[in-house]
Amino acid sequence: MSFLTVQNVHHSYFTPKSVTNALQNISFDIEEGEFISLVGPSGCGKTTMLSILSGLISPTEGKVLIDGRLPNSQTTSIGYMLQQDYLFPWKTIEENILLGLKLQNQLTAEKKEKTLGLLKEIGLSGIEMQYPKQLSGGMRQRVALVRTLAINPKILFLDEPFSALDYQTKLKLEDLVFDTLKAYRKTAVLVTHDIGEAISMSDRILLFNAKPGRLHKVFSVPEELRNLRPFDVRSKEAYSILFQEIWKELESLENDG
Numbered sequence: 001m002s003f004l005t006v007q008n009v010h011h012s013y014f015t016p017k018s019v020t021n022a023l024q025n026i027s028f029d030i031e032e033g034e035f036i037s038l039v040g041p042s043g044c045g046k047t048t049m050l051s052i053l054s055g056l057i058s059p060t061e062g063k064v065l066i067d068g069r070l071p072n073s074q075t076t077s078i079g080y081m082l083q084q085d086y087l088f089p090w091k092t093i094e095e096n097i098l099l100g101l102k103l104q105n106q107l108t109a110e111k112k113e114k115t116l117g118l119l120k121e122i123g124l125s126g127i128e129m130q131y132p133k134q135l136s137g138g139m140r141q142r143v144a145l146v147r148t149l150a151i152n153p154k155i156l157f158l159d160e161p162f163s164a165l166d167y168q169t170k171l172k173l174e175d176l177v178f179d180t181l182k183a184y185r186k187t188a189v190l191v192t193h194d195i196g197e198a199i200s201m202s203d204r205i206l207l208f209n210a211k212p213g214r215l216h217k218v219f220s221v222p223e224e225l226r227n228l229r230p231f232d233v234r235s236k237e238a239y240s241i242l243f244q245e246i247w248k249e250l251e252s253l254e255n256d257g
């Protein structure tokens with residue numbers, strides 16, 4: 001059985017005046033250690049899918065299993081990286097990155113040392129006693145990554161985590177997040193509007209279509225690109241070929257819509 005299984009998921013939002021079919025008949029599997037991206041036109045249900053995968057909302061029909069169990073945002077070990085870092089401004093960086101462990105009653109001396117070590121590993125030692133407002137956007141996202149990894153999640157959900165950053169910082173962070181997740185063999189699901197980011201970071205790309213949200217096509221990233229760092233992937237011919245393929249498919253979806 002796969003690490004994560006999505007079985008015939010449908011999801012509708014009901015309001016007093018309307019029903020929106022956000023997702024229709026979605027099924028796919030994710031293996032442990034895989035990096036998957038969800039791409040597709042606006043409104044195709046990417047964020048809804050992520051909320052269902054993480055157990056924040058239950059699908060109207062169908063089910064998701066992570067490690068054989070229904071996801072539960074309270075108990076399943078899930079890490080998030082979002083567009084905004086959501087660091088607490090009144091807490092120091094050290095307090096911010098240890099907060100998850102503290103809330104879960106798991107803050108041991110060993111885990112503290114490990115988490116502070118992680119901060120060092122991603123090039124941020126010496127900022128432990130600073131406050132978020134003293135850091136740049138890229139540094140804050142790196143702190144957010146450490147905070148996420150501190151709780152040793154089984155799976156990470158990344159919802160456009162680089163989209164608020166300038167281009168250069170975004171490319172650097174893609175490399176850093178990729179290296180870190182590979183080193184710790186984490187399973188990850190990324191939602192992005194950036195096809196280049198999806199190709200350069202993922203093993204597979206799930207292209208969704210809108211109205212209603214459906215899984216339109218799955219693209220496998222060629223083996224030769226998978227172990228390269230995202231920045232290096234972008235200069236390869238196989239990257240350009242896949243980029244064109246996904247781009248054309250997206251255009252055809254948008255023209256149909």
Ligand SMILES: Nc1ncnc2c1ncn2[C@@H]1O[C@H](COP(=O)(O)OP(=O)(O)OP(=O)(O)O)[C@@H](O)[C@H]1O
Pocket residue numbers: 013014020021022040041042043044045046047048049213
């Ligand atoms: N809370 C909600 N109540 C009603 N409709 C919703 C709600 N959340 C999302 N929707 C609708 O469900 C559909 C899918 O939305 P969702 O945000 O999951 O798409 P998305 O692919 O993440 O979009 P985007 O790329 O623009 O962020 C859209 O039609 C949206 O308007």
